[in-house]
Amino acid sequence: MNTFKPVFTAIALAVVSASVAPSARAGDTLLMQRVKQEQSMNLPKKGMSMAEVERRFGAPTSKLDARGGGSRKQPVINRWMYPGYIVYFERSHVIHTVLNTPAGNNTNPANPK
Structure with a gap:
């Protein structure tokens, strides 16, 4: 062996x-x-509604096209871009806020590589 x-x-x-x-x-x-x-930082928090985010942080610089929504297990995900960060919503509530990184790996989610 x-x-x-x-x-x-x-x-x-x-x-x-x-x-x-x-x-x-x-x-x-x-x-x-x-x-x-x-x-x-003062960023949108998980659970905030779209209306709350817009009231507290102003209008986003852009609202990207919604993704998902094909089934109950794949809800609609909306993304709003602000200077310095992106807010992700599941349906109409914040699920996460992500800072734009110096590496640029999430600065243009509308046009992924």
Whole structure:
């Protein structure tokens, strides 16, 4: 019986895991910084209605086309763009507010790559 192959596989997995871990920690740090930044800002909160958002934060710079709505399990998702963030609504209530990132990965959701 060849015991070399299982030992080699375990060593290879340990090397790969060790090389991936530092970048995961850096990503976790960036995510935590972004969450803290979002929490300290005055942004639309989960559960607010569209009318409340517009009353408190003004009219959005644009209202993107609605998505979904094909079934009860896929409700209509509306997206409103404001300078610096995007508000996501399920039907007519906020489910999430996302800051536009410097990397630009969510600055133009109307035109995904």
